[in-house]
């Protein structure tokens with residue numbers, strides 16, 4: 001067992017894990033934070049996306065011990081009480097989810113797009129940046145719209 | 160679940176080497192984006208994982224004396240975004256930015272990619288075409304001696320790749336046909352010009368991994384134009400075949416990528 005110290009959604013945590021524990025399993029199994037999903041466990045789908053030291057990463061392909069000293073953010077850290085994060089609200093407003101399985105990973109990837117690129121984004125950038133996130137329901141159009149909406153880049157019906 | 164192992168995070172090259180030698184059956188881990196999937200499938204079961212992520216000697220991107228040197232632990236995302244790389248060899252920055260997806264690029268490293276020598280990986284083509292020197296914990300290896308067939312390199316057990324020194328060309332271009340699911344290369348060509356000499360490296364296509372297409376190099380050295388390649392084909396029998404593409408299709412794609420990389424120098428082209 002190794003003790004990993006990291007910050008999760010602003011809280012400092014110390015967690016004992018086996019060295020072979022994946023970061024996503026530290027979240028889901030050890031800490032009971034089941035918002036982060038496992039879709040494939042083979043680094044393909046992005047459902048497990050979290051933000052590690054400011055970068056969107058697939059937590060099914062990182063060891064928990066590799067997150068020593070890191071600052072980690074997950075879907076649970078976005079809303080402020082009952083008030084959704086603007087990206088979560090935009091997903092609701094734009095009908096960007098159906099079954100919702102991919103949504104935690106999509107939203108973390110989307111939040112990180114805005115963090116890294118600011119609001120100076122367009123549709124092709126959003127599509128390229130979401131290549132690592134698969135959705136079997138929506139067909140992606142409304143997800144892309146939601147991200148553009150947060151950036152204020154969505155043409156309004158009245159315009 | 161992966162088999163159990165012990166994880167170590169040394170902060171110096173010598174400590175990492177020592178840890179490797181002292182372990183029963185150690186493996187180095189850099190970004191882990193090739194190794195961890197392999198371990199999850201239980202195709203690898205090292206007793207110890209020695210992380211290369213905290214070692215300063217493996218970090219940094221620098222330009223000196225006609226050479227662009229990239230630390231083995233630099234991620235694909237940092238290479239793609241580096242001013243030194245986009246300024247000196249934009250096709251190389253484009254190559255790094257074409258690997259996998261943004262999450263993969265945030266973790267995967269140039270050292271892991273080059274050491275792994277996957278037949279569909281992108282970096283090996285740049286290493287060969289840009290006549291790179293591979294710096295290791297023990298020595299310097301020339302690109303022409305480094306790749307020794309699929310998943311095989313000149314690295315000895317325990318030897319650590321520390322830096323890749325690319326010769327800065329006059330111009331270079333990289334053209335790639337991506338597997339739409341994984342975004343690995345179905346076939347790709349890196350074409351670099353050094354004065355009158357031209358180097359062409361093909362990845363993704365051959366059964367034996369990355370290779371230099373010398374016939375194309377000869378023609379391009381006399382006449383650097385896509386037209387100079389007219390009628391030149393690769394031997395289908397040497398190409399790889401799998402569920403994604405037949406031998407014939409790969410031979411066609413590799414030749415097409417080469418022409419595109421000649422036409423569109425100074426950048427990445429996705430077909």
Ligand SMILES: Cc1cc2nc3c(=O)[nH]c(=O)nc-3n(C[C@H](O)[C@H](O)[C@H](O)COP(=O)(O)OP(=O)(O)OC[C@H]3O[C@@H](n4cnc5c(N)ncnc54)[C@H](O)[C@@H]3O)c2cc1C
Pocket residue numbers: 042043044186187188189190191192193194195211231232257258259260263266267268269270271272274275277279280281282314318319320321341342343344
């Ligand atoms: C979904 C997905 C898509 C991908 N798409 C592409 C793609 O389009 N193109 C592409 O080229 N690659 C692609 N990859 C592979 C990716 O680029 C990997 O990151 C890379 O091949 C390995 O780098 P790593 O840092 O993750 O290495 P690791 O997985 O940590 O290591 C790989 C191997 O190299 C050894 N090693 C690592 N560093 C060193 C070193 N410095 N010295 C000696 N040995 C070392 C390790 O022991 C291990 O055997 C993809 C991967 C995934 C998961």
Ligand code: FES
Pocket residue numbers: 037038039040041042043044045046047048049058059060061
């Ligand atoms: S669960 Fe991690 S990428 Fe699918």
Ligand code: FES
Pocket residue numbers: 096097098099100101102103134135136137138
């Ligand atoms: S909403 Fe069902 S997978 Fe995306």
